[in-house]
Amino acid sequence: MVRSESKEGKMTQPISESGLQVLPFYLVADESGSMGGPPIDSLNQALPELHAAVTTDPYLASIARFGIIGFSDDAELVFPLTDLANVTSFPVMHPKGTTSFGSAFRLLRTTIDADIADLRAQGITPHRPLVFFFSDGEPTDHNWESDLKALHDKTWKNYPNVVSFGLGQANPDIMQKVATVQAFIQNQNQYLDPAAAIKTMIAAVTQSVISSAGSIMAGQGPQVLIPQSVPGMISLSADPL
Secondary structure (H helix, E strand, C coil), X not given: CECCCCHHHCECCCCCCCCCEEEEEEEEEECCHHHCCHHHHHHHHHHHHHHHHHCCCHHHHHHEEEEEEEECCCEEEEEEEEEHHHECCCCXXXXXXXXXXXXXXXXXXXXXXXXXXHHHHCCCEECCCEEEEEECCCCCCCCHHHHHHHHHXXXXXXXXXXXXXXXXXXXXXXXXXXXXXXXXXXXXXXXXXXXHHXXXXXXXXXXXXXXXXXXXXXXXXXXXXXXXXXXXXXXXXXXXX
16 A cells, blocks of 8 residues: 655656666654654654755765655555655654554565566666664564565565664564664663654664665675664664574
8 A cells, every 4th residue: 555645745756767776775664653742753854854864965865765664553655665866755654553563564575576676677776675674662463473574585586684673662572583684772771762762763774875875886786784883772683583
């Protein structure tokens, strides 16, 4: 399901550039009821800041294709994968419902397949997608692990690299299971209010987008480059299984 764009969330169509190499990035964002108030407000404020930072260099922006999936009771394609150079604004995200991890993983897998096929049809070379997943709670659905296994399946040619961020009451063990590259969990020994935690996370995502896409621009090939540390968060290794 694709969320309809309102007047506050317009974007232009991506430009086809044959021969261009791109790195798809996806933000998979918790929109459950617990995100209401300052957390979701902070996320809506931080996304335009990410856009401004990446589009400082137009060529870098064209390499960094960006999409957003929101999930609560179900998952929605909030913002289709887009050349950030062509974005004028982001849609507003809203808190609602429970926390269905499985629906997010299922939609992410089908979206990646569709996006990779579309990029190749345009003559664009896509590199392995990088996913930033975050939640401030635990999954409320029961079969999410089977959907996660399908997302991590290395026999699937389009499997993504995944970085997870656990905020608030998120379970560190679950965040490690979700990640394939690195997991971050909010440090409960250091007070960081929910809005500040969101801003810190988006700053880390922004740095990773710029660095990882920049590796292609520099002719170094695609590299997953994420911050070694994130203020107010503890870095955990991805689940080895």
